[in-house]
Structures are given as structure tokens and as C-alpha cells.
Amino acid sequence: MTTLRSVTRELFERMRDESVDVDAEFVVAPSSLDETAAVLGAAAAAAIPVAFYGGGTHQGYGGASQADLIVTSTRLNRIIDWQPDDLTVTVEAGVPIAELESEIAARRQTAVLPETAHGATIGGVIAAGLSGYRRLRYGPTRDRVLQVQIATGYGKVVSGGSPVVKSSTGYGLPRLFTGSLGSLGMIGTVTLKLWSQPLATATVEIDHAAAALRETYRPLAALETSDGSFLYLAGAESQVTSQSYSLGGTPRPGLIWPGPIMNPIRIELRVPAPFVRAAIEQAKRLGAARWIAEHGVGRVEAGLDSVDEATLVVARTWAESVDGALVVTADADIGLDPWGTPPASIEIQQRIKNAFDPAGICNRGIMPGDM
Amino acid sequence: MHTHPIDRVIYAKDSSISSGDPEIVVLPETTAEVAAVMRIATAEGMPVVARGAGTGLAGGAVPPPGSMLVVLTRMNEIVEVDEIGQSAWVGPGLINLDLSAALEDRGLHFAPDPASQQSSTIGGNVGTNAGGPHCLAEGSTIAHILGVEIVTANGDVMVLGGAAPDLPGYDLRGLIVGSEGTLGIVTRVLVRLTENPPDDVTMLISFVDIADAARAVSGIISSGLVPAALEMMDGPMIEAVENFVHAGLPVGSGAVLLAEVVGHPNGIATEAELIREIAGSNNASEIRTASDTDERALLWKGRKSAFGAVAQAAPDYYLNDTVVPRTRFVEVLNEIYAIADRYDLRLLNVFHAGDGNFHPLVSYDASESGMTDKVVAASHEMVQAAISAGGTLSGEHGIGIEKHHLMPLVFSADDLDAQARVREAFDPSDLLNPGKVLPEGSRCFDRPTT
Numbered sequence: 059m060t061t062l063r064s065v066t067r068e069l070f071e072r073m074r075d076e077s078v079d080v081d082a083e084f085v086v087a088p089s090s091l092d093e094t095a096a097v098l099g100a101a102a103a104a105a106i107p108v109a110f111y112g113g114g115t116h117q118g119y120g121g122a123s124q125a126d127l128i129v130t131s132t133r134l135n136r137i138i139d140w141q142p143d144d145l146t147v148t149v150e151a152g153v154p155i156a157e158l159e160s161e162i163a164a165r166r167q168t169a170v171l172p173e174t175a176h177g178a179t180i181g182g183v184i185a186a187g188l189s190g191y192r193r194l195r196y197g198p199t200r201d202r203v204l205q206v207q208i209a210t211g212y213g214k215v216v217s218g219g220s221p222v223v224k225s226s227t228g229y230g231l232p233r234l235f236t237g238s239l240g241s242l243g244m245i246g247t248v249t250l251k252l253w254s255q256p257l258a259t260a261t262v263e264i265d266h267a268a269a270a271l272r273e274t275y276r277p278l279a280a281l282e283t284s285d286g287s288f289l290y291l292a293g294a295e296s297q298v299t300s301q302s303y304s305l306g307g308t309p310r311p312g313l314i315w316p317g318p319i320m321n322p323i324r325i326e327l328r329v330p331a332p333f334v335r336a337a338i339e340q341a342k343r344l345g346a347a348r349w350i351a352e353h354g355v356g357r358v359e360a361g362l363d364s365v366d367e368a369t370l371v372v373a374r375t376w377a378e379s380v381d382g383a384l385v386v387t388a389d390a391d392i393g394l395d396p397w398g399t400p401p402a403s404i405e406i407q408q409r410i411k412n413a414f415d416p417a418g419i420c421n422r423g424i425m426p427g428d429m
Numbered sequence: 430m431h432t433h434p435i436d437r438v439i440y441a442k443d444s445s446i447s448s449g450d451p452e453i454v455v456l457p458e459t460t461a462e463v464a465a466v467m468r469i470a471t472a473e474g475m476p477v478v479a480r481g482a483g484t485g486l487a488g489g490a491v492p493p494p495g496s497m498l499v500v501l502t503r504m505n506e507i508v509e510v511d512e513i514g515q516s517a518w519v520g521p522g523l524i525n526l527d528l529s530a531a532l533e534d535r536g537l538h539f540a541p542d543p544a545s546q547q548s549s550t551i552g553g554n555v556g557t558n559a560g561g562p563h564c565l566a567e568g569s570t571i572a573h574i575l576g577v578e579i580v581t582a583n584g585d586v587m588v589l590g591g592a593a594p595d596l597p598g599y600d601l602r603g604l605i606v607g608s609e610g611t612l613g614i615v616t617r618v619l620v621r622l623t624e625n626p627p628d629d630v631t632m633l634i635s636f637v638d639i640a641d642a643a644r645a646v647s648g649i650i651s652s653g654l655v656p657a658a659l660e661m662m663d664g665p666m667i668e669a670v671e672n673f674v675h676a677g678l679p680v681g682s683g684a685v686l687l688a689e690v691v692g693h694p695n696g697i698a699t700e701a702e703l704i705r706e707i708a709g710s711n712n713a714s715e716i717r718t719a720s721d722t723d724e725r726a727l728l729w730k731g732r733k734s735a736f737g738a739v740a741q742a743a744p745d746y747y748l749n750d751t752v753v754p755r756t757r758f759v760e761v762l763n764e765i766y767a768i769a770d771r772y773d774l775r776l777l778n779v780f781h782a783g784d785g786n787f788h789p790l791v792s793y794d795a796s797e798s799g800m801t802d803k804v805v806a807a808s809h810e811m812v813q814a815a816i817s818a819g820g821t822l823s824g825e826h827g828i829g830i831e832k833h834h835l836m837p838l839v840f841s842a843d844d845l846d847a848q849a850r851v852r853e854a855f856d857p858s859d860l861l862n863p864g865k866v867l868p869e870g871s872r873c874f875d876r877p878t879t
Contacts, residue, residue, distance in 0.1 A: 141754060141756060142651065143647055143650065143651040143755065143756045144650075144754045144755050144756050144785075145650065145755075146754070166653055167653075187595055187600075189594075189595070193594075197568060197572050198594065198595070200600065200603065201568055201571070201572045210847065214843045214846075214847075215843065216843055216844055216846075216847040217840070217841070217844050218844065218847065218848070220752070220820075220821035220839065221754075221819060221821075222752040222753065222754055222784075222785060222819070222820055222821050222824075223752070223755075223784055223785065224560060224564065224569055224752050224781070224784045224785075224786055224824040224825065225558075225752060225821050225823065225824060226557055226558040226559075226560070226569070226607050226750075226823045226824060226825050226826060226827045226828070227821045227822045227823045227828060227836075227839060228607075228828065228836065228839075228840065228845075228848050228866065228867070229604055229607065229608055229612075229848045229851050229852070229866070230558075230571065230603045230604055230606065230607055230608075231847065231848065231851070233571075233600045233603025233604065234599055234600060234601075234603065234604055234851065236600065236603075237595065237599070237600055238599055253655070254652075254653030254654070254655065255653070257653070257699070275624065275626070275627055275692060275693050276624065276692070293692065293693060293695075293696040294695060294696040294698075294699040294700065295699075296695040296696070296698075296699065297692075297693040297695040297696035297699075299695075300693070300695050301693065328593045328594050328595055328596065329593050330511070330514050330516075330591070330592035330593050331513065331514040331515070331592070332511065332513045332514045354515075355594055356514075356592070356593050356594050357594050357595070380593075381591045381592060381593060382591075382593035382596075383593060383596055383597050385595075385597060397597040397598075398597070400597070400598070401589075401596065401597060401598040402587040402588060402589075403587050403589055403598065403601050404598070406581070406601060406854055406855055407598050407599050407601070409853075409854035409855075409857075410599055410601075410850075410851065410854045412854075413850035413851065413853065413854050414847070414850065425597075425598065425599070426597040426598050427598075
């Protein structure tokens with residue numbers, strides 16, 4: 059094993075990444091998927107635990123994972139193929155989402171990526187399974203991930219899905235990889251379905267988000283936050299004007315999103331949409347300093363400055379009792395259980411983990427059930 | 430349980446050109462019954478094939494000899510509707526259109542609308558990740574399935590996914606949809622429901638030249654509009670459909686586009702006008718706007734009767750389901766016509782044009798000697814043409830037994846091996862619909878290593 063490790067060290071030295079400030083024995087930035095697969099193959103052979111690093115915005119999400127090797131997406135940073143007339147784009151994992159959105163905005167298109175995840179990369183967003191607030195109208199990010207190429211934990215490049223907007227061709231590997239938090243390998247390239255930006259948009263402050271959502275035909279988002287409630291409208295100019303008027307609020311042109319929650323402890327209550335109000339009450343009981351609730355979606359994100367673990371358990375028990383979950387997305391290193399009760403399908407989940415990461419080196423422990 | 434030869438013959442086929450021979454046909458009424466038969470099959474080492482209404486076009490529900498066919502049509506109840514959360518738990522045997530009809534007075538519907546929606550089941554839609562005209566704006570079945578209850582290969586019952594967003598763990602729900610009964614048997618489905626639009630405009634746009642119609646489609650998509658549906662039929666199909674349903678289609682045109690925009694009345698007026706402008710600038714010869722719901726229904730009837738019309742015109746037809754990038758539409762279309770000419774075959778086309786989803790349909794008589802082989806060979810070339818243009822094998826019908834040998838055209842050996850790993854994780858003994866979706870030898874270690 060020692061010899062293997064020294065050979066591996068040589069390989070890794072050639073790809074050293076000095077740009078990322080993380081603490082690990084090796085930090086490497088492969089410049090292609092094939093190189094990434096070679097790195098993971100070598101790491102698997104030498105049993106070196108690996109973690110992945112994109113924009114660094116969501117490090118710490120999921121279970122704690124100890125890694126000697128950090129593979130970064132710093133050099134996987136190209137927008138490979140944007141086809142505006144097909145509404146598709148193929149990008150490498152390391153492209154910052156802000157860069158992609160700004161590039162495609164030139165043709166008034168959007169990848170509907172999270173609106174306020176500043177600094178996050180495409181690979182990070184897909185791996186973490188993050189969706190933006192416009193999910194209410196356009197569906198979650200995973201519905202737009204058409205094709206994914208990953209370097210697996212067994213050191214092969216695997217492509218899943220199809221590069222076109224509609225497919226029933228084989229298993230939905232892009233959905234498996236979306237939200238897999240780097241536990242199956244490293245995402246290298248993704249093809250995303252795009253939407254055209256609406257002709258007009260407006261943000262309307264309202265009294266009751268749930269009621270306003272019921273009265274309005276398919277807005278972009280209906281948020282209830284610790285700083286007020288807002289409905290986000292989109293469509294033709296005359297439609298947006300008339301919808302704002304019926305809501306009785308004062309419209310502001312454009313989409314004004316709440317700033318990201320930055321408190322040291324952050325949780326998400328993920329519940330069926332009818333339970334959003336109840337989830338907000340749970341967040342308040344936890345002493346949330348800030349919270350953002352997505353009506354019609356069922357996600358309540360809350361920021362806390364400190365947490366009482368017993369109260370957290372109560373909130374989690376409640377969320378699970380309504381077939382939801384309480385996920386701790388940042389815990390300021392106090393070691394909270396990020397996931398709660400593992401899913402009923404845990405055995406199949408474990409077999410999938412083993413199938414893609416037989417050496418158990420990829421972000422070990424990050425998924426529920428300590429996978 | 431049915432073992433009579435007649436029952437076995439009735440259930441030996443779906444709507445593809447393949448057929449099988451089940452040893453036993455069972456029609457369970459509950460999840461517990463499905464789990465019980467699954468445990469028996471596992472103990473006996475008997476392959477198990479799930480079936481809904483048998484409208485599949487790729488042979489996904491064709492039972493191999495010696496298999497147990499689990500027909501789920503009796504599990505057709507609407508278990509629970511959550512009007513506020515816009516979701517419902519339903520049985521897999523529920524017919525697609527019956528669900529939307531039952532929700533009509535609540536102002537909700539199930540968005541996927543395959544042409545077979547009067548007879549195909551929700552479970553079957555899940556199995557093939559079915560599409561339909563309205564998937565252009567709403568996405569295929571996968572975007573409308575929040576959760577599934579499955580019976581696993583060893584007879585366990587579990588729920589994958591649910592009404593809450595992003596539940597912890599891998600998205601196994603997303604793997605089940607489109608897996609054609611190879612990962613588990615779906616015994617209940619949590620569907621996402623969609624609000625009925627307050628208003629709609631449906632237009633029938635005729636073109637002398639099909640290339641102009643295709644350019645109009647590209648123009649509409651790249652203008653930033655996403656119509657609710659954007660369907661196309663070519664000249665031969667228009668004629669066949671008109672002879673069959675008399676919907677007043679413009680016989681003699683090179684192509685028609687059926688375009689529908691839905692939503693807020695103010696919004697769709699603007700969108701419909703934009704579509705008319707783009708059509709006009711691409712030499713549309715006539716633009717007809719449905720003036721009421723009857724006329725709208727008539728226009729749609731024309732589109733949805735396409736396969737019935739073809740069945741009337743010739744005894745057999747073979748249908749492809751490729752998808753190409755929309756920018757390559759005209760080019761691939763020309764190639765497909767050239768292939769049909771070269772083989773001297775009668776070709777009719779319906780397209781989900783907005784998605785780039787082709788359904789070139791060869792109408793023929795299988796009793797003519799060598800005809801089926803010729804049709805399959807021509808179809809194979811059409812698939813090749815689509816894939817060379819950056820497309821894929823199937824947009825909404827699935828792979829089943831009829832296209833699995835073509836999977837290496839779109840996936841490498843490592844890609845197929847990864848898919849086989851997923852399958853093995855769900856079904857280590859390979860008893861669930863064996864021989865479907867993945868070609869034999871997909872799992873790398875299956876191959877001889879000499």
C-alpha cells in the first residue's frame with residue numbers, strides 16, 4: 059500500500075491545485091473527465107478517501123467526511139456547447155452558475171439555477187441537488203438535467219441520460235447523480251435544459267402568500283419570509299400588470315429575491331406543500347433568526363444562531379410524521395445529525411453506493427445511513 | 430390466476446410487433462397480493478413481467494416463455510386527492526384519461542397525455558416515462574411523479590419519494606420512472622397534478638412545404654415562447670387522418686402545425702399573435718384559430734387519431750420514436766424521407782415538433798414476404814440518422830425488447846455497465862422483466878474475459 063501511495067502521490071503532484079485553500083494531504087485539479095477517472099481509479103486502488111470541491115459554498119452539507127484527497131473542479135471550467143435554438147447547454151462542472159446564467163442571458167435564456175447561491179458551481183449545485191425559488195413554476199433542477207458524465211468511484215467515465223430535451227432511453231442516471239453529493243463519483247459535464255426568460259416580471263409584496271398563490275395562475279414563486287411575503291409574477295407585460303392589480307399589492311418590476319441565509323446553523327424543513335405554515339411555526343419554535351418558506355413547494359429554510367438539540371429532535375419528529383424531513387445543511391461543526399431517519403429504501407441505496415463506489419472512497423458518510 | 434391457453438394468448442402481446450408466452454397470468458387487486466406473488470416467483474426463480482393496458486410500443490410488457498405476467502388493471506382506484514398540495518395517490522391500473530376526467534371539477538389534471546391516454550394506465554406511463562403533446566411545456570411523466578410504492582424483487586413493499594421536496598437519499602423514484610418494470614413493480618403512484626389553465630388558444634397552421642413548417646417550429650422555439658403544445662403532421666398523414674375522422678384538415682398541404690398556448694388570457698393573446706407572425710413569415714398558407722371548445726376538440730381529435738387512421742389504411746405499421754436536437758429537424762427529416770424512398774416504403778409522419786420528437790411511421794402489410802425485415806432495416810437507418818444528428822433512441826415509448834439491441838448506438842460499454850449496476854442493485858437475481866431495456870452482456874463482468 060505504501061508503494062501504491064507513493065506512485066499515486068507522483069500522479070497527483072502533476073495536477074496539484076494551489077488555488078483552493080483546504081486542508082488535505084493532496085489537492086488536485088484534473089483538467090478532463092478522463093484524468094478525473096484516473097485519479098479516482100488510483101485513489102480506489104490505494105484506498106485513499108476522497109472529497110470533491112467546487113465553489114466551496116456548500117462544503118459541510120451532509121454527513122461529515124474525512125478525506126486525504128480533495129479533487130477540485132477548478133480546471134473543468136468550460137461552457138462546452140450552448141445551443142440557444144435548442145434551449146440546451148453543455149457545461150463542465152467547475153463553471154460558476156453566475157457565469158453560466160450571465161452568458162446565456164445574452165439570448166434572454168436561463169438555466170433556472172438557484173438565484174442566490176453566489177459562488178456555487180454547476181457541479182456543486184447538481185451534486186447537492188439544489189433548486190432555486192422558481193422551482194414552483196419550472197420544476198426542480200433535476201428535471202432539467204438531461205445528461206451527466208461522471209467519473210465513478212471505480213475509475214470509469216460514465217455518461218447517463220440523453221443530450222436532448224426528451225428521452226425514455228435507458229435508466230435515469232442523471233436523476234440518480236443529482237443530489238448524490240459526490241458519493242458515487244465526481245460530476246464532470248452536464249447538459250441542461252434551458253428556459254427562455256419571461257417577457258416581463260414583477261415582485262409583489264402581499265399579506266398572505268398561500269392565499270395569493272391560490273388566486274394566481276402559476277406564478278414563479280410564492281415566498282413567505284421573516285421579512286414579508288412576496289409573489290413573483292412572469293409573463294407578457296399586460297398579464298403581469300393585470301395579475302399584480304388583482305393581488306392588490308404594489309408591484310416592483312423585476313425579481314427581487316431574499317438574500318441568502320447566512321446564520322451559522324441552517325436547517326431545511328422539507329414537507330408536503332399543505333404543511334408549509336406548520337413548518338414555519340416549527341422554525342420559529344427553534345428560534346430561527348431568519349426563514350424563507352416556499353409555498354406550493356414545501357421547503358422552509360431557516361437560519362439559527364444557536365440550537366437546542368431537543369427542540370430540533372421534536373421538529374424533526376414532526377416533519378417525519380408528515381412524510382417530510384428536517385435536514386441540517388450547516389451546523390457550525392457541532393455535529394448535528396444532518397438527515398434524520400434513513401429512507402425505507404436504505405438497503406437498495408446502499409447497494410447503489412457500493413455499485414458506483416466499491417472501495418468506499420467517495421465522500422464516505424455524506425449520505426443518509428452513513429453511506 | 431389464469432393459465433388457460435386462451436388467456437395466455439390474450440396477454441402474450443402488447444401494441445408492439447413482438448409477442449411472448451406467459452406461463453401464468455395474475456390479476457392482483459392489492460399491493461399485498463402483488464408482494465405475495467412476487468415472493469412465490471422469487472422462490473421459484475420465475476421471471477416476472479408487469480403489465481398495464483398493453484398499449485406499449487416497444488415490447489416492454491411482452492412476457493418471455495415461462496414467466497409470470499402481473500396485470501395491474503384491477504388496481505385502478507384513486508386512493509386520495511390532495512387538492513391544496515395538488516397531488517393524488519392512485520393505483521397503477523388507473524387509466525390516464527380517467528384521472529384527469531375525475532379531477533375536472535376541482536380544476537386539476539394529470540399533464541402527461543400520450544396518444545394512448547384513453548386506454549393506457551398511469552403505471553404504464555410511469556414504466557415508459559410516457560410523453561405526449563403537452564409534455565413540451567410540462568415535461569414528460571417523470572416531472573409529474575412525486576412518489577411510488579413498489580414491490581421489490583424479493584417481495585418487500587416500500588415508498589420511494591413523496592410529496593415533500595428533495596427527501597434525503599438517492600432519487601430512486603427518478604430511477605423507477607422509465608425503468609419499464611425492471612427495477613420493481615409499481616403498486617401505487619403519487620402523481621403531481623397541474624392546474625387547468627384559465628384560457629387557451631389553439632391554432633391549425635398549414636404549409637405547402639414541410640421545410641417551412643419545420644422552420645416555423647424553430648422560429649417559435651427560439652423566439653422564447655414555450656407553447657403548451659406544438660405538433661406537426663406531414664402531407665401523407667394529413668390525408669390518412671382526414672379520411673378517418675373528417676376533422677376538416679387541409680388535404681393537399683405539405684404539413685400542418687397544431688399550436689396551442691395556454692394561461693392567463695392577456696398573456697396568451699400576445700403569444701398567439703407572435704406565433705401567427707412567425708408562421709406568416711415562414712410562408713404559412715392558412716392559419717385557423719379554434720373559435721370554441723368544440724372546434725378545439727376537433728382539431729385535437731385529428732392529431733390524436735393519427736395511429737388509428739394509419740391502422741385503417743394498412744394492416745400493419747411500425748413506429749419509431751427518436752428525438753433530435755430541434756436545430757437539426759429539417760436535415761433529419763429529409764434523410765428519413767430519402768430512406769423511405771430508397772426502400773420503397775409508405776411513410777407517414779407525426780411529430781412532437783416542439784420537442785424534436787419524431788414518429789416516422791411505416792405502414793405496410795406484414796403478410797408480404799420479407800416485408801417486416803425490410804421495414805425493420807429501414808427503421809434502423811432512420812434511428813441511425815437521428816442519432817448521428819445528436820439525437821437519441823426513444824423520446825417517450827421506451828426501449829423494451831424492440832430497441833435494446835440499439836442501445837450501444839447511444840451508450841458506451843461503460844455507460845451500459847453503469848446502468849446494469851443500477852439494475853443489479855434493485856434486482857440481483859434478474860427476475861424483473863429480464864431481457865428488456867439493456868442488451869445482453871451489459872454488465873461488464875458478464876462478458877467473456879479471455
